[in-house]
Amino acid sequence: MPQPLSSRDQTLFRTVIKNYEDKHYKKGLKACEQILKKNPKHGDTTAMKGLILNAQGQTEEAFALAKEALQYDMKSHICWHVYGILYRTNKNFEEAIKAYKFALKLEPESQQIARDLATLQIQTRDYQGYIQSRAAMLKARPSVRQSWTALAVAHHLAGELQEAEHILTTYENSLKNPPLKSDFENSEAVLYKNQIIAERGDIERALEHLETAGKDALDRLAVMELRAQYNKKLGKKEEATKAYRALLDRNPEHPDYYTDLIEVLGLSDEAERKALYDEYATKYPRSDAAKRLPLDFLTGDAFRQAAKSYLVSMLSKGVPSVFANLKHLYKDESKKETLPALVEEYIQELKSSGDVNGDSSKGEGAALYFLAQHYNYHLSRDLAKAMEYADKAIALDPKNVEFAMTKARIYKHQGDTQKAAEAMDAARQLDTRDRYINTKAAKYQLRNDNNEKALELLGMFTRAETPGGPLADLLDMQCIWFLTEDGESHARQGHVGLALKRFHAIYNIFDIWQEDQFDFHTFSLRKGQIRAYVDMIRWEDKVRDHPLYSRPALAAIKVYLDMYDASQSTNGVNGTSGDANGADAQEAKKAAKKAKKEAQKAEKEAAEKAAKQDPNAAKKEEVPGKKKDEDPNGLKLAATEDPLGEATKFLVPLLQFSPKLIDAQIAGFEVYLRRKKYVLALKCLNEALALDENHPALHAQAIQLRHALNSDMKDLDPKVQEALKETFTAVPASADLKQLNAEFLKKHGNSAQHRIAAARAAVTLGEDRSKAEKDLVDALNIKDTTFEDAAALLEQLKKWKSGEVASFKQAAHEKWPEVTVFA
Amino acid sequence: MAEERQPQNVVEGAVGDVEDEVPAAKSAEDRKAADALSKLDNRADDDAAGGSKDVDQDAVNRALGGGKTDAKKDTKKVKIDTADVTLIMSELDVTKPQATSLLKASNGDAVQLLKDYVTPNAGSGGLGDSPRGTFWERPITDTKLQTTRATPRHAATLQYA
Numbered sequence: 001m002p003q004p005l006s007s008r009d010q011t012l013f014r015t016v017i018k019n020y021e022d023k024h025y026k027k028g029l030k031a032c033e034q035i036l037k038k039n040p041k042h043g044d045t046t047a048m049k050g051l052i053l054n055a056q057g058q059t060e061e062a063f064a065l066a067k068e069a070l071q072y073d074m075k076s077h078i079c080w081h082v083y084g085i086l087y088r089t090n091k092n093f094e095e096a097i098k099a100y101k102f103a104l105k106l107e108p109e110s111q112q113i114a115r116d117l118a119t120l121q122i123q124t125r126d127y128q129g130y131i132q133s134r135a136a137m138l139k140a141r142p143s144v145r146q147s148w149t150a151l152a153v154a155h156h157l158a159g160e161l162q163e164a165e166h167i168l169t170t171y172e173n174s175l176k177n178p179p180l181k182s183d184f185e186n187s188e189a190v191l192y193k194n195q196i197i198a199e200r201g202d203i204e205r206a207l208e209h210l211e212t213a214g215k216d217a218l219d220r221l222a223v224m225e226l227r228a229q230y231n232k233k234l235g236k237k238e239e240a241t242k243a244y245r246a247l248l249d250r251n252p253e254h255p256d257y258y259t260d261l262i263e264v265l266g267l268s269d270e271a272e273r274k275a276l277y278d279e280y281a282t283k284y285p286r287s288d289a290a291k292r293l294p295l296d297f298l299t300g301d302a303f304r305q306a307a308k309s310y311l312v313s314m315l316s317k318g319v320p321s322v323f324a325n326l327k328h329l330y331k332d333e334s335k336k337e338t339l340p341a342l343v344e345e346y347i348q349e350l351k352s353s354g355d356v357n358g359d360s361s362k363g364e365g366a367a368l369y370f371l372a373q374h375y376n377y378h379l380s381r382d383l384a385k386a387m388e389y390a391d392k393a394i395a396l397d398p399k400n401v402e403f404a405m406t407k408a409r410i411y412k413h414q415g416d417t418q419k420a421a422e423a424m425d426a427a428r429q430l431d432t433r434d435r436y437i438n439t440k441a442a443k444y445q446l447r448n449d450n451n452e453k454a455l456e457l458l459g460m461f462t463r464a465e466t467p468g469g470p471l472a473d474l475l476d477m478q479c480i481w482f483l484t485e486d487g488e489s490h491a492r493q494g495h496v497g498l499a500l501k502r503f504h505a506i507y508n509i510f511d512i513w514q515e516d517q518f519d520f521h522t523f524s525l526r527k528g529q530i531r532a533y534v535d536m537i538r539w540e541d542k543v544r545d546h547p548l549y550s551r552p553a554l555a556a557i558k559v560y561l562d563m564y565d566a567s568q569s570t571n572g573v574n575g576t577s578g579d580a581n582g583a584d585a586q587e588a589k590k591a592a593k594k595a596k597k598e599a600q601k602a603e604k605e606a607a608e609k610a611a612k613q614d615p616n617a618a619k620k621e622e623v624p625g626k627k628k629d630e631d632p633n634g635l636k637l638a639a640t641e642d643p644l645g646e647a648t649k650f651l652v653p654l655l656q657f658s659p660k661l662i663d664a665q666i667a668g669f670e671v672y673l674r675r676k677k678y679v680l681a682l683k684c685l686n687e688a689l690a691l692d693e694n695h696p697a698l699h700a701q702a703i704q705l706r707h708a709l710n711s712d713m714k715d716l717d718p719k720v721q722e723a724l725k726e727t728f729t730a731v732p733a734s735a736d737l738k739q740l741n742a743e744f745l746k747k748h749g750n751s752a753q754h755r756i757a758a759a760r761a762a763v764t765l766g767e768d769r770s771k772a773e774k775d776l777v778d779a780l781n782i783k784d785t786t787f788e789d790a791a792a793l794l795e796q797l798k799k800w801k802s803g804e805v806a807s808f809k810q811a812a813h814e815k816w817p818e819v820t821v822f823a
Numbered sequence: 824m825a826e827e828r829q830p831q832n833v834v835e836g837a838v839g840d841v842e843d844e845v846p847a848a849k850s851a852e853d854r855k856a857a858d859a860l861s862k863l864d865n866r867a868d869d870d871a872a873g874g875s876k877d878v879d880q881d882a883v884n885r886a887l888g889g890g891k892t893d894a895k896k897d898t899k900k901v902k903i904d905t906a907d908v909t910l911i912m913s914e915l916d917v918t919k920p921q922a923t924s925l926l927k928a929s930n931g932d933a934v935q936l937l938k939d940y941v942t943p944n945a946g947s948g949g950l951g952d953s954p955r956g957t958f959w960e961r962p963i964t965d966t967k968l969q970t971t972r973a974t975p976r977h978a979a980t981l982q983y984a
Contacts, residue, residue: 139883142883677914678914679914679941680914682941683940683941686942687943690943717914719907719910719934719937720914723934723937723938723941724937724941726938727937727938727941727942728941
């Protein structure tokens, strides 16, 4: 039962709360103990003690205390609120919402609790709950604009646009004095309302609203852009033209303004369009866009002429990014021919006319650099020539970082990661204070699996005082490219634990990004930046569609699949002969042991290093609240019992947010097939086929699925059987799979990738593995096989623990002596 | 357990005379922004242009009164076999509520649901068009992580200080 406190203790209790908010945890705890000494069963104080302990990282004790507190005082909203906060900080949002709701029931007038509840509801995207909470908060505080805007946002996000607009209008009508023009919150709210009107599809009214209420809005650019867009959509040619011209006068570099203006004016003729760009190129001589964009649509001689004048002006200035600006034109065959020819011409002209002005090296260097990049680019690759031009450029200006960097890139494309890393490091030494080249050099080290050196390089730019060294700082700073490259490198080297450690770190960073919204639910409303807030909410909903997620996720799935396959073959489920199994098992065990040993060694070294580097590091790491990493080398991750379950964790967001990524569908199939989730596997296969029905991997997958269904179909639920029968059409049920595969191999035998697919299918069907291996080895002799294909072949052979691995490597090394993986 | 009870409809007695909160004294707060937050709210109170509370109260009633009418409850009743729910949960690897709503959407026909599901771009199961449809048309090598810059994660929170 609740104990009333003496007035002295009440004051003390208030200081506890104050201490907590000011993060004076030790003082707070002391005060708690003081109160509890006299009132050992005081619920609120017990709860506060729990809250403080939680802030210090003692989660378990905190929960125990919070529960105890509730036993003492079931009817205290503070106890319930604390309980909710504990759940929230431990990310159990569902329970937290329940606790908050209960606290609010006990204390309906607490704004604090209402706000916490509402924040959680929007965080979990419980729109209806959020609307309810916001409506209640509005009733409690109708005089604050924020309450109104928040409710409108709630309706807006829930898709109830009409209601959202209604709320905003009602507030505007209730104002007796119009807000000042300089009132930022009002200005944003007006534009927000305008956005809602436009989203409702009523462009006419949106334009009218913009021209009346919105014309003084402080975000001038937004007003101008909206005006142009609305007029364009409504077909008001004259107004739209005027609006877009005004925008171009403001910013003549924005490509969309040009295309939109051209659309409004209805210019379809090449010359007419060029004339428009020329108009702006003359008006704004420094504008790059007006000169460059016409190259996208011009053809023939007109293109040649425009390209020439653009190239000459850029090269003479020595602009290093010319090639990057133009390489998108290479999709067009004739432009791909014209551009390098023009650059050659430029060099010739320089040589014949040069020497007069003296300084032609800038132009020549830029031109040579362009050609080096041209021959290094995947659509126009000729690495020998690329190297020639790069060397010429370097001879001209040996101190140029970009030229040296290109050389490293050429080595990379040759497959010589070793030399590439060395060359990039040489480039780095030309300018050790440049972060960009430092980063590049580190990346090339990672590609060459030299993880330590990479970290050392990056350490030159990370904060020196971070406990745990550069790695900890990179993690802290959420340096995803590094984590991805490092993880992939460890995966290549078979350091499963470390690879998974990095990939999981990235996964968690995306979680953190989702959590980062939390503060903005209140912050953005308070600041009145609602449009940006709504944008952010929508972005957060699809944050994992980014390649920064999909790439490491695919890599992680691959690691887990290999792990699962290895465990299957050691268990003898999937193996061919007993002999091979025994060897496999032994080897796997050996590898695991070795990995463990290495990891332990690395850990020990790291610890020693850390101790040496900074004697205070150990002390610092014990900062309360910051948990120490219990598993720095990912050994626990590598020891997972359920690799397919873990893979699914990475897979689900991938399929949800990047369904158009064929690699995601292919990976999805592999996971679901192994999990015997045939419907899901078929879904992935069908999606992939819709994206690219000629992808070689899909042939093997279709055969694998049919093969699996041939044996497992009868065990499936009749409803599933029915659905599968009708929808799995890629390989008919009656097909002779072996024959089908043989035909496939015959038809596509000239492609290494297809051979891999056929070989995998053959092995699935129980055919002779040695024949499949021979087919793979033989693929080396196909004319079109690249070293990348060969690396894929090698990987497949290694996965099968084939006896051919060594001889294959040897043969490949002879064919491509420069490629590091075959060395 | 008390926490399982459904909370009553929130804030009924609060309408009318509302005393603004004294946050620090009344309840606990976990966020570091607490102080700044309550201060800013107070200022917002002062700022709120004109309009006595009574006028606003009318407005609230008007605004909320209008909203309650178009309740969008989906009252369509579909009979759903629990065996189907279990089947969908296991076959599509989804939670029970998800399985139920998927079945509802296809009128309780599990076979039809499965068929629609495996058809490319059928739209069920949340696999719609990616908003970045054209994004992937670029070769993946072009989207490498070269241009990423590390941003201090505390960039956002610094503003509270």
